[in-house]
Amino acid sequence: MGWLAWERFRCNIDCEADPQNCISEKLFFDMADRLAEDGWRELGYKYINIDDCWSAKQRDGAGQLVPDPKRFPRGIKALADYVHSRGLKLGIYGDLGTLTCGGYPGTTVDCVEQDAQTFAQWGVDMLKLDGCYSSEEEQAEGYPKMAKALNATGRPIVYSCSWPAYQGGLPPKVNYTLLAEICNLWRNYGDIEDSWDSVLSIVDWFSAHQDVLQPAAGPGHWNDPDMEKFHVEVFLRPLSQAASALIFFSRRTDMPFRYTTSLAKLNFPDNTVYEVQDVYSGKIISGLKTGDNFTVVINPSGVVMWYLYPMVQPWCLVRQQGPGGGVHPLIL
Structure with a gap:
């Protein structure tokens, strides 16, 4: 950044x-x-x-x-x-x-x-x-x-x-496989302006085309939505080691918004328990179950970002024969 x-x-x-x-x-x-x-x-x-x-x-x-x-x-x-x-x-x-x-x-x-x-x-x-x-x-x-x-x-x-931004930002004119090979990041859409209309137009475009854009991104090659101006929508990004990033984004500009939901409503796997960290505040929520309701408070034109990973469950452990005949647990 x-x-x-x-x-x-x-x-x-x-x-x-x-x-x-x-x-x-x-x-x-x-x-x-x-x-x-x-x-x-x-x-x-x-x-x-x-x-x-x-x-x-x-x-x-x-x-x-x-x-x-x-x-x-x-x-x-x-x-x-x-x-x-x-x-x-x-x-x-x-x-x-x-x-x-x-x-x-x-x-x-x-x-x-x-x-x-x-x-x-x-x-x-x-x-x-x-x-x-x-x-x-x-x-x-x-x-x-x-x-x-x-x-x-x-x-x-x-x-x-900036190549894809000049070709409409979408396949078939934009070859994201090639872009990922030659560019570290790319602009898909127009420049951000100093207004919420501009911010929302970029968010809406990326949201409407996320099925195309998300698979193109990965380590070393990223979509670039232009500069941040930190509005409620939820964005989910799967990470490595079964972890995830969640962003809660409020479009309100008048007052803080209390958003209540659960991980189940956000399509997380059933019967899973998560360790959660608020990326900005550092607050830890330990033992959040998929079905548990929770509330996040999002400031006007603000964002809440979570990093989540599943806590190890007993049934995720198996025993494996070691080289010397011993047995040690293996996490699947």
């Missing part, structure tokens, strides 16, 4: 009139300090991500991307070094096209290898590759090509692809 500049700061490049809110090295140095000093890093927020409008309007004489010299006078490498010194990682934005969405130099297919090397030399840890000003054919060639180019640099760089 991390922090991304786009939703709040967009393409504000007027650093003379608005120095505290423009896209500049100062903004990212400051945000690195906030994540490191205000406790966000320890909660798992590790990435400081630059979005569009960071570069100069032209490539340099060698054809390389360069940051705007007035807004990033020390360069991206110095920024990356500072971010790393705070125990964080730096992400950057590119666009597979003639121009970025904001009108800055894009990464055409013939520049993919060069730009991948540039990002690696700067010490970048993540690349978000947008798709403005490119054709379907260029995207089909360029996104896999960038994956190979990033791997060829020898530097671990998380690769975020």
